[in-house]
Amino acid sequence: MARKNTTKYAILGMLSFGPRSGYDIKQKIEQSVRHFWSESYGQIYPILRRLVDEGLATKTTEPQETRPDRHVYEITKKGERELEVWLTEPIESRPIVRNELLLKLFFGQNTSPEILMQHIRQFREEIAATLLHLESVKAMCLDPGASDECDDEQAPYSLMTLHCGQHIMNGYVDWCDQTLDQLKELWLDGDQRAAVAEGDEA
Amino acid sequence: MARKNTTKYAILGMLSFGPRSGYDIKQKIEQSVRHFWSESYGQIYPILRRLVDEGLATKTTEPQETRPDRHVYEITKKGERELEVWLTEPIESRPIVRNELLLKLFFGQNTSPEILMQHIRQFREEIAATLLHLESVKAMCLDPGASDECDDEQAPYSLMTLHCGQHIMNGYVDWCDQTLDQLKELWLDGDQRAAVAEGDEA
DNA sequence: TCCAACATGTAAGGAGTTACATGATTTC
């Protein structure tokens, strides 16, 4: 079957920034890479255990009185090597894109332009929110000392991925606007023209 | 759990264009929507059976002498209604983006700029190939009579999704070029400067 | 002669999400 298990490397990568718990890793992912990557606890915890089994990470338990013990994982030399090897390998591309909006639009004949326009407006709003988020992360990255998230070494790489997100999101926004115009025309060519004619009679 | 099963609607949508076999559906998907959607036989055939069970499609067997019988599926009124309902519902967004290139780039500290540049060049080539494909599909859509793929009714919707692909792919290309420059600088700031100094001595 | 295309399907299994289980602390 030979599937990827990219999650393993995503987690190793997060550990390469320093020791972290499963909870920390999840937070970090949500903060920094969520516009192009996500992981759930259901993936993270089992894989952390596996990393220890394979000697790619070590586990230290920090007892806490009131809360569950913190299980902190640290990448090993072997883990670092395995991460480096993965980084060197060509990308298993075919970026799994499944865009439900485009699918609905493609089948647009079976519904009305108005409905499609609503979907696109909703999509556009979500994109705009993502752009705001990207902008705020960027500000954090550029402001030295403002965060322990992004030191000088990491900043350039964080910024490159952020720029990619901004580029693509801006592209979506442009397309949305353009497509909304086109749908409006389709709509005018359709039932609206009839409605206008009816209106004239009244 | 309440998952989506969008595949069901993707197949219903394909059947809305006319009766088709599982094989036909797969071909059609690869031709028309592959830049934002994909399905495998392992999904298509079981779902076609389910559509019949649920009264959303009917199955006709066309006997063929030398090949396996063609099982042709036709959407029912009930199927059309269910497709329309789905088209009306707001998009379950969160477009699952998992971009391995960006993940590797984010962890870039653990490897060299040269390796990252290679990955980006590879990615850029794939994007360029996709752009060519989109252009050819677009030509087919705009050339009346050239294909039974895209009639006048369908053309506007096909074109909108194609434009989205072109927009996004062009955005990727721009970003790739920009990022390649940035990585080159990082690279010069790093080991290359040392190499130049060594070269001076020789 | 071998490969691609035609054609349908099933089985196995990896990938990934969500819900559940548990429970204290802090903040509004």
Place this chain on the structure above:
DNA sequence: GAAATCATGTAACTCCTTACATGTTGGA
């Protein structure tokens, strides 16, 4: 007093791909 956060983990389940099984025809 309720909700969010801290914190770890498992079980169940869906989704989806890949490999397998089977066999013909036509072209390079």
